[in-house]
Amino acid sequence: QISVSAEPGQNVTLPCRSAGSTAVIVVLWIRTDLGSEYVLLYRDGRVDPRKQNPSYQNRVDLLDRQMKDGDVSLVLKNLTMNDTGTYQCRVQYEGSLDAELIRTINLQVSPPGDKDGGTKDGSIGLIVGLILLAFAFVAGVSFLIYKKQSACFRKK
Structure with missing residues (x-):
């Protein structure tokens, strides 16, 4: 588990790298407080927007859609204070039935110069x-x- 801090309006990359040499067929990024909606679902070579939370539509993508060296990092654009939360990176490998949790990231979006974590x-x-x-x-x-x-x- 890692923590990432950023300011509103910035773009941020949430790092995640799959382990092993087995091909990744699905990448799922969720935020733990969104219920069944997700931040990004990437499968069949494209982003699937069907159950994506509306606040993330057209603001998220994979850093590398080819997923070279297992890189499945998420790029989140034009941050807002509402993007603060706990994110999970999950991948499904070829031949597997379930998406495996790879990394948990706590994202804190705070105004510029706010050193106390947004408690102004x-x-x-x-x-x-x-x-x-x-x-x-x-x-x-x-x-x-x-x-x-x-x-x-x-x-x-």
């Missing part, structure tokens, strides 16, 4: 503000206790 919601500022408020409260209570004790000592 002010949560850090909120935490700092709450800590400062707590310190102010403790200081205020401590001051009141001090004044009350000072007044008691002066009466005695």
Whole structure:
């Protein structure tokens, strides 16, 4: 499992390479949260759009349709924030009945300069503000206790 980061509007390649020398007859890229729809299905020498998620139509392709050296990497064009997710690369080899999981990739699409993984919601500022408020409260209570004790000592 690997992680890939990119910015909206960019193109990104999600790397995947099949193992072994057996011919690949089907390449299936899925995103784990899409249900039965897929990102890309490549078979019979072409992309099959029948159950492809509409948001990926005309935006995805294989890096190398000849799949030289087993390269079945996915090119995802014009990224959006909605492309963030967990992708799986599966291949079906000649003579096999099932597609085998080759690689899982976590894609994080974040705005330019966003180093905290897309959490520009002010949560850090909120935490700092709450800590400062707590310190102010403790200081205020401590001051009141001090004044009350000072007044008691002066009466005695």
